[in-house]
Amino acid sequence: MTSQPTITLSPDVTIPQLGFGTFQVDEKETQRVVEAALEAGYRHIDTAAGYYNEAGVGAALRASGLARDEVFLTTKLRNGDQGRERARAAFENSREALGVDAVDLYLIHWPVPGKGLAGQTWEVFEELQGEGAVRAIGVSNFLPDHLAELLRSASVTPAVNQIEVHPSFQQPQTQRASREAGVAVEAYAPIGQGADLELAPVTEAAQAHGVSPAQVVIRWHLQEGRIVIPKSATPERIVSNADVFGFELDEAQMSAISGLDTDERMFPDPQTAEFTQFRS
Ligand SMILES: NC(=O)C1=CN([C@@H]2O[C@H](COP(=O)(O)OP(=O)(O)OC[C@H]3O[C@@H](n4cnc5c(N)ncnc54)[C@H](OP(=O)(O)O)[C@@H]3O)[C@@H](O)[C@H]2O)C=CC1
Numbered sequence: 001m002t003s004q005p006t007i008t009l010s011p012d013v014t015i016p017q018l019g020f021g022t023f024q025v026d027e028k029e030t031q032r033v034v035e036a037a038l039e040a041g042y043r044h045i046d047t048a049a050g051y052y053n054e055a056g057v058g059a060a061l062r063a064s065g066l067a068r069d070e071v072f073l074t075t076k077l078r079n080g081d082q083g084r085e086r087a088r089a090a091f092e093n094s095r096e097a098l099g100v101d102a103v104d105l106y107l108i109h110w111p112v113p114g115k116g117l118a119g120q121t122w123e124v125f126e127e128l129q130g131e132g133a134v135r136a137i138g139v140s141n142f143l144p145d146h147l148a149e150l151l152r153s154a155s156v157t158p159a160v161n162q163i164e165v166h167p168s169f170q171q172p173q174t175q176r177a178s179r180e181a182g183v184a185v186e187a188y189a190p191i192g193q194g195a196d197l198e199l200a201p202v203t204e205a206a207q208a209h210g211v212s213p214a215q216v217v218i219r220w221h222l223q224e225g226r227i228v229i230p231k232s233a234t235p236e237r238i239v240s241n242a243d244v245f246g247f248e249l250d251e252a253q254m255s256a257i258s259g260l261d262t263d264e265r266m267f268p269d270p271q272t273a274e275f276t277q278f279r280s
């Protein structure tokens with residue numbers, strides 16, 4: 001892979017704009033899959049306590065022979081572990097499972113509204129960052145109101161908001177509110193879990209550049225300035241999804257893909273989700 005673009009999160013923390021997602025990568029397969037990703041050139045891995053595969057991610061990091069500071073590592077706090085009582089112990093479990101001294105980015109996985117817990121959790125995150133146990137702290141699935149509420153009491157602005165963004169669901173208001181608050185936007189389910197790959201502007205651009213529809217969509221995210229974390233457990237796709245730095249979408253191709261938003265989520269709405277569903 002040619003040299004990869006990065007986004008600056010703070011004076012001393014940069015994140016590779018392309019990362020590798022690990023949701024639904026089976027625990028037993030995780031080491032093999034993440035080793036393949038590192039071999040293919042990804043230098044940013046996204047996991048979560050709730051994916052039950054942090055140990056495999058850590059094992060892959062060690063097996064890769066890469067230095068710890070060559071790979072950017074994100075994990076997330078489960079909903080059931082929010083609040084002052086549980087957040088720190090949950091972080092220690094993640095750190096131990098990953099087998100690292102420090103995590104590069106630690107995210108609140110969902111806002112869990114109505115319990116005042118996110119503010120308490122954020123205080124613990126700020127302490128962890130102050131201690132050097134995490135290099136950057138951020139949020140996920142935060143809508144503009146969640147962000148505004150957190151910012152009212154936060155000392156540290158979240159470095160990123162990891163949200164669902166793909167051609168058929170782009171959340172422009174949440175992207176704008178995040179950026180205006182100085183929060184970088186990170187796209188999850190970036191290819192719509194495969195569902196957005198047959199849309200005509202995507203397949204037409206793929207044909208024009210001689211690349212796959214997934215490469216087109218990943219490229220669209222990069223050119224729009226988002227951090228993007230496609231997942232695959234398939235060896236050829238792991239490689240091709242990272243091969244996105246040798247072509248450029250033109251303005252017409254970019255705006256045709258941006259015009260595909262139908263505002264239909266694949267994942268739960270953070271405003272109305274049954275949060276007990278995501279407690280572990
Ligand atoms: N913060 C949050 O709440 C959430 C965070 N995430 C994060 O975002 C990451 C990415 O999102 P995810 O939900 O995995 O969905 P993605 O949009 O990355 O899509 C993954 C799916 O697309 C398939 N796929 C991958 N590459 C190709 C390709 N080139 N052609 C055709 N199909 C392909 C994969 O199949 P196969 O593996 O069989 O190749 C898999 O089924 C997650 O893994 C996780 O790390 C995701 C959801 C929620």
Ligand SMILES: O=C1CO[C@H](CO)[C@@H](O)[C@@H]1O
Nearest residue numbers: 023048050109110267278
């Ligand atoms: O990262 C995630 C993957 O999807 C799950 C729901 O299906 C969520 O728990 C979580 O947000």
